[in-house]
Amino acid sequence: MAKSKVAFVCNDCGSDYAKWQGQCGDCGAWNTLSEIRLGPGKSAARNVGVSGGARGGYAGALAEARVLADIDLDDLPRFSSGTGEFDRVLGGGLVPGSTILIGGNPGAGKSTLLLQTMCHLATTLDTLYITGEESLQQVAMRARRLSLPTDRLRLMTETNVEAVIAAAEKYQPRVLVVDSIQVMHFDDLSSAPGSVSQVRECAAFLTRFAKRTGTVVFLVGHVTKDGSLAGPKVLEHMIDCSILLEGDHDSRFRTLRGQKNRFGAVNELGIFAMTEQGLREVRNPSAIFLDRSGEPASGSAVMVVWEGTRPLLVEIQALVDESQLGNPRRVAVGLEQNRLAMLLAVLHRHGGLQLGDQDVFANVVGGVKVLETSADLALLLAIVSSFRDRQLPRDMVIFGEVGLSGEIRPVPSGQERLAEAAKHGFTRAIVPRANAPRGEIKGMQVLAVSKLAEALAAVD
Numbered sequence: 001m002a003k004s005k006v007a008f009v010c011n012d013c014g015s016d017y018a019k020w021q022g023q024c025g026d027c028g029a030w031n032t033l034s035e036i037r038l039g040p041g042k043s044a045a046r047n048v049g050v051s052g053g054a055r056g057g058y059a060g061a062l063a064e065a066r067v068l069a070d071i072d073l074d075d076l077p078r079f080s081s082g083t084g085e086f087d088r089v090l091g092g093g094l095v096p097g098s099t100i101l102i103g104g105n106p107g108a109g110k111s112t113l114l115l116q117t118m119c120h121l122a123t124t125l126d127t128l129y130i131t132g133e134e135s136l137q138q139v140a141m142r143a144r145r146l147s148l149p150t151d152r153l154r155l156m157t158e159t160n161v162e163a164v165i166a167a168a169e170k171y172q173p174r175v176l177v178v179d180s181i182q183v184m185h186f187d188d189l190s191s192a193p194g195s196v197s198q199v200r201e202c203a204a205f206l207t208r209f210a211k212r213t214g215t216v217v218f219l220v221g222h223v224t225k226d227g228s229l230a231g232p233k234v235l236e237h238m239i240d241c242s243i244l245l246e247g248d249h250d251s252r253f254r255t256l257r258g259q260k261n262r263f264g265a266v267n268e269l270g271i272f273a274m275t276e277q278g279l280r281e282v283r284n285p286s287a288i289f290l291d292r293s294g295e296p297a298s299g300s301a302v303m304v305v306w307e308g309t310r311p312l313l314v315e316i317q318a319l320v321d322e323s324q325l326g327n328p329r330r331v332a333v334g335l336e337q338n339r340l341a342m343l344l345a346v347l348h349r350h351g352g353l354q355l356g357d358q359d360v361f362a363n364v365v366g367g368v369k370v371l372e373t374s375a376d377l378a379l380l381l382a383i384v385s386s387f388r389d390r391q392l393p394r395d396m397v398i399f400g401e402v403g404l405s406g407e408i409r410p411v412p413s414g415q416e417r418l419a420e421a422a423k424h425g426f427t428r429a430i431v432p433r434a435n436a437p438r439g440e441i442k443g444m445q446v447l448a449v450s451k452l453a454e455a456l457a458a459v460d
Contacts, residue, residue: 273288
């Protein structure tokens with residue numbers, strides 16, 4: 001019997017080595033190398049079920065080379081998942097033959113979202129739900145509690161990936177859910193379920209099945225303590241779409257963010273509310289994050305961020321207080337910590353405000369994570385408002401990127417951002433000069449600025 005080949009793969013960056021070592025030479029992480037066995041076992045090769053056996057190719061078959069001009073450019077036949085926000089994150093719906101990885105913290109609602117989606121699809125399509133972490137009774141109890149239609153959804157508890165494929169070959173579902181990929185295993189691999197080799201081979205086997213049969217495969221993935229998906233980094237290259245369900249335990253809102261999508265926009269955001277009937281989509285998320293019914297206070301500003309393909313209005317709050325420590329604190333929630341420190345230096349150099357002896361706290365209301373630079377100007381004006389204890393106008397919206405020389409740089413889709421703000425009743429806006437609207441926006445007064453000093457003078 002030929003000796004199986006072994007490699008060691010870094011869980012963070014995916015680099016492979018011939019032997020184990022304490023530190024990854026590419027990313028510098030310690031104790032992240034895990035052993036994997038190269039190639040699937042004999043039973044895996046037999047069960048691939050495609051021409052060529054184990055040489056069937058990643059897409060499921062050995063195909064002839066074709067001229068690029070002869071390839072049909074018709075749109076992929078998508079179909080809806082039944083939820084508008086879910087379809088938005090997926091790029092417009094489900095694509096046959098795609099593999100979708102859904103990750104999230106325990107209790108975020110991954111199984112609830114997929115169970116709702118599968119029960120809806122089962123009314124018109126053949127579906128199969130594989131649960132490896134819960135019993136059939138537990139899933140049935142959740143479906144009954146959520147008042148979901150359960151008369152057509154096929155449910156199966158199994159952790160052997162070959163048995164899962166055999167069941168899928170028998171029932172031929174259009175949509176298959178595997179909950180979760182960390183509990184699936186191959187009998188031919190000696191490592192435990194959840195190890196790098198098991199996750200890698202099981203995901204590759206399920207992806208080949210999806211490409212060969214045109215089945216939409218959902219894979220549920222766990223996250224590590226630092227918030228990244230558990231398992232080898234190569235898993236992200238196998239799948240077509242990777243989305244992350246996030247939400248604090250003390251908040252009823254959940255955000256579904258696309259991290260990779262071969263069929264749509266990346267970084268698309270969907271908003272859901274956790275209710276007694278499960279996850280319900282929020283069609284107007286700006287109204288949720290702009291719940292400013294309380295008394296007006298200093299240190300609060302409204303900004304327009306761009307999430308995927310739509311604008312989103314969120315409130316940003318800042319608190320500046322005299323520090324009692326030798327090193328003042330800089331705390332950012334929902335924002336990048338290093339960018340806050342950089343903007344404070346710009347405010348000192350080009351705005352004339354010395355905050356070196358002040359603690360600065362910044363927070364994006366509603367648990368939204370702002371990943372773009374359009375929040376720079378709103379953050380600085382909120383900090384100035386808190387430092388001077390002067391309220392910003394409640395009908396004012398702010399966006400713009402701040403450069404190191406104090407210039408206000410333009411951001412993409414400025415016209416759409418202003419239109420979204422006007423739709424929610426805002427009558428004033430401070431925007432970069434390059435984002436000034438070409439025509440008049442009814443009911444809105446737009447102040448275009450090119451320097452940080454101009455923006456500070458406008459709110460002084």
